[in-house]
Structure formats: C-alpha cells, structure tokens
Amino acid sequence: MSAKSKKPWQRRRPTPAWVRYISIAIAYGVFLPLTKLFARGWPRYLSRMLTRFLSLFPKDYVPTAHDVLICSYFKSGTNWTMQMAVQVAFRGRVEFAHIHDLVPWPDMSPRAQFAVPLDDDEARLAAPTGLLVIKTHLALGAVPYSADGRYICVVRDPKDVFVSSYHFTRSMTMGRLMPSVEGWLDAYLSPDTALGSWAEHLASYWRVRDRANVLFLTYESMRGDLPGTVDKIAVFMGVALTAEERAAVIEHSTFNHMKEIGHKFDAPGAPWASAQGAMMRRGERGASSELLSAEQQRRIDDYWRAELVRIGCDFPYDAAFATTAARAAAA
Numbered sequence: 001m002s003a004k005s006k007k008p009w010q011r012r013r014p015t016p017a018w019v020r021y022i023s024i025a026i027a028y029g030v031f032l033p034l035t036k037l038f039a040r041g042w043p044r045y046l047s048r049m050l051t052r053f054l055s056l057f058p059k060d061y062v063p064t065a066h067d068v069l070i071c072s073y074f075k076s077g078t079n080w081t082m083q084m085a086v087q088v089a090f091r092g093r094v095e096f097a098h099i100h101d102l103v104p105w106p107d108m109s110p111r112a113q114f115a116v117p118l119d120d121d122e123a124r125l126a127a128p129t130g131l132l133v134i135k136t137h138l139a140l141g142a143v144p145y146s147a148d149g150r151y152i153c154v155v156r157d158p159k160d161v162f163v164s165s166y167h168f169t170r171s172m173t174m175g176r177l178m179p180s181v182e183g184w185l186d187a188y189l190s191p192d193t194a195l196g197s198w199a200e201h202l203a204s205y206w207r208v209r210d211r212a213n214v215l216f217l218t219y220e221s222m223r224g225d226l227p228g229t230v231d232k233i234a235v236f237m238g239v240a241l242t243a244e245e246r247a248a249v250i251e252h253s254t255f256n257h258m259k260e261i262g263h264k265f266d267a268p269g270a271p272w273a274s275a276q277g278a279m280m281r282r283g284e285r286g287a288s289s290e291l292l293s294a295e296q297q298r299r300i301d302d303y304w305r306a307e308l309v310r311i312g313c314d315f316p317y318d319a320a321f322a323t324t325a326a327r328a329a330a331a
Contacts, residue, residue: 009120011098012113012268035177043179043187047194050169054195057106057138058118063149066124068237069134070103071143071205074195075164076156077219079265081233082135084253085152088234089131091241092248098264105135114268129239137195140204147213150237153205156219157321158198158304159288159297162188166291169194172267185296189303199307206315218320226250 035042063069068085072078082103086094096102100115102123108114115135116123124132136143140151162185170178179187187193209216215236222229230249234241241249251257258265288297305317 008122009116010113011101031177035179039179039183043183044190044192046169046174046179047187047192050173050194051192051196053109054107054137055142056109057136057143059144061106061118061144063134063144063146065148066130066132067134067146067149068131069136069143069149069151070154071136071138071140071151072154073156073161073198073201074137075161075168077154077222078135078137080222080253080255080258081152081154081217082133083258083265084230084233084249085133085237087249087252088230088237088239088241089127089129089133091128091239092245092252094127096264100135103133103135107136107138112268129237131237131239137201139196139201140208142196150213150215151205151208152215152217152233152236153209154217154219154222155202155205155320157288159292159300159321160219161198162300163288163291165194181291181296185292185299189299197307199304199311199313202315203308203311203313206313220320226253 038045068089070078070081070085072081079099082099086096086099086102094102103115104118104120105115106118110117118134124130143151145151165188166178166181166184169184178184191197205214205216208214215232217229217232227246227250230246230253234246234249288300292300301317301321308315308317
C-alpha cells in the first residue's frame with residue numbers, strides 16, 4: 001500500500017453501553033467468585049497476564065535520530081515525562097485530543113487501537129523539531145537500542161510505584177476484581193511482578209547512564225525541580241527553547257495543568273472498571289503510607305534493595321529512596 005493510499009490511523013471507539021452491561025454481569029457474576037475462590041493465585045496470574053499483554057515492542061525496529069524513547073517503569077511518571085518531551089518537540093505549542101495521538105506505544109498490541117503506530121510519520125512531520133516521542137515500559141534488553149536514538153529513563157521509589165499501580169490497576173482494569181493490597185504486594189515482590197522486575201528495569205538503564213544518548217532521571221529529582229528537568233530534557237533532545245517556549249513547556253507540564261486535561265492521558269480500561277482520571281491521581285513522592293504499613297514499606301525496600309545486589313547493580317538505593325528504617329531513625 002502506498003503512502004498516499006494508506007488509511008489514516010484512528011482510535012478505537014468507546015465500548016457500546018450494551019456491551020459494557022453484559023461485561024459487568026459476566027465479570028461480577030462469573031469471575032468475581034473465582035477470584036475469591038483462588039485468592040492466593042489470582043494476583044500472580046493477573047500480573048503475568050498484564051506482562052504478556054504489554055511486552056510486544058517490535059524487535060526489528062531501529063530507532064533513528066528522530067526518536068526520543070521514554071523508558072520508564074510502570075507508574076513511574078511516564079505520562080508526565082511524555083508531556084514534557086512532546087511539548088519540547090513542539091516548542092510548547094501543541095494541543096492534542098489524546099497524548100497517544102502523537103506518541104506511539106509499541107509495547108501494546110496494535111489491535112487495541114490505543115496509540116498511533118510506530119510507522120505513522122504524521123506526528124514527527126508535524127513537530128517543528130522533527131522529533132518523535134515513543135513510550136515504553138520495558139527494560140533495555142527488550143527495547144531495540146541504537147546509538148542514533150535518544151533514551152530517557154525515569155526511575156521512581158518502588159514503594160510509590162506499588163501504591164500508584166494498585167490504585168491504577170483497580171480503577172482502569174479490575175474494579176471489584178482487584179486483588180487485596182496484601183495479595184498484590186505478594187505478586188509485586190516476586191518473579192511475577194506485573195510488567196517485569198523493577199530492579200532489572202532500573203539496572204538495564206543504569207548500566208548505560210553515561211552514554212551520550214541516555215538521560216537517567218529519578219521521579220523524585222524531577223518533582224523537586226520541574227524547570228531544571230525541562231531544561232535537561234530540552235538539552236538532551238537537542239532543542240534550544242526561547243524563554244517564551246520554555247515557560248510554555250513548564251506551564252503545560254505542571255501537575256495542576258495535566259490534572260485539568262487528565263482525560264487526554266486516560267487509558268480505555270475494562271468495561272467493568274472506571275478508567276476516568278486514573279492516570280493523573282496525586283503525583284506525589286514519598287506518600288506510600290497512604291496505603292502501606294511501615295512493615296509493608298520495609299518489605300518493599302528490603303526486597304528491591306536485595307534484588308539490585310543480586311543482579312550486581314550499584315544504584316544507590318538508600319540515597320535515592322529514603323527507606324522506612326532511615327525515616328524512622330530521623331524522626
């Protein structure tokens with residue numbers, strides 16, 4: 001098919017109301033009892049299912065000098081970083097119906113019709129910088145690496161990742177089918193972690209952090225200095241912003257602004273769940289105590305710190321993410 005005759009990409013239409021009602025009846029009449037009956041195995045099965053569904057990045061894709069890949073772990077500030085990168089690419093002057101009308105997400109099956117395909121050049125050609133922002137939650141080993149492409153990795157405190165993932169998965173996908181907090185935590189601290197190991201994801205990008213085409217950031221440092229983060233991303237992308245453009249990028253990247261346009265970041269969600277507003281919930285750092293006890297927070301710290309040691313990663317865990325024990329000692 002020629003470029004001229006190629007059918008324009010379109011987002012899938014919302015699920016019809018009658019399908020939603022039937023799905024709710026099946027989910028709560030059939031699947032809900034099963035999740036209660038198999039309460040111990042359900043969280044890990046759900047985690048494995050999510051991993052399989054979102055691990056499809058084409059292995060034959062070769063990133064080019066036009067590509068800026070946002071490589072953040074699940075619930076680690078992905079949409080925020082995408083917003084900054086997209087606004088930089090468009091010099092602070094872009095509006096969109098949905099962020100994924102501009103940003104491909106190769107991890108997800110094209111059949112979902114949720115994100116513009118990788119081979120669609122419309123967004124790149126429309127950007128005054130000629131840059132294309134691409135989203136992935138996968139570790140570097142599962143993402144094609146090219147010296148020509150640019151990779152922005154964002155890492156977040158795994159305690160906050162867990163809390164955000166719990167609320168998001170319940171709102172967007174599971175509804176009343178969501179496992180208990182303890183059940184979801186047991187799956188999170190196991191080889192069945194949804195979307196793969198947090199430690200292995202971090203380590204894969206930490207190993208290449210000194211390469212010129214890799215920008216390694218922590219969510220916590222980004223929250224502490226939004227203007228500085230915008231500057232780092234702009235320089236990394238090779239975009240010299242004017243003072244007016246810089247101010248526009250910063251304004252469009254504030255949490256308050258993104259919360260106001262939260263529907264432009266929402267995922268479609270399951271028919272029996274409520275995805276509205278799930279992407280932009282609180283955006284805080286160090287607030288995992290809203291859901292987790294001190295003991296549960298300690299479990300997360302101990303598990304992921306040990307995993308980093310096991311795989312030989314020297315990332316300074318305690319310095320980056322003040323542990324529960326450290327906070328208690330400082331109190």
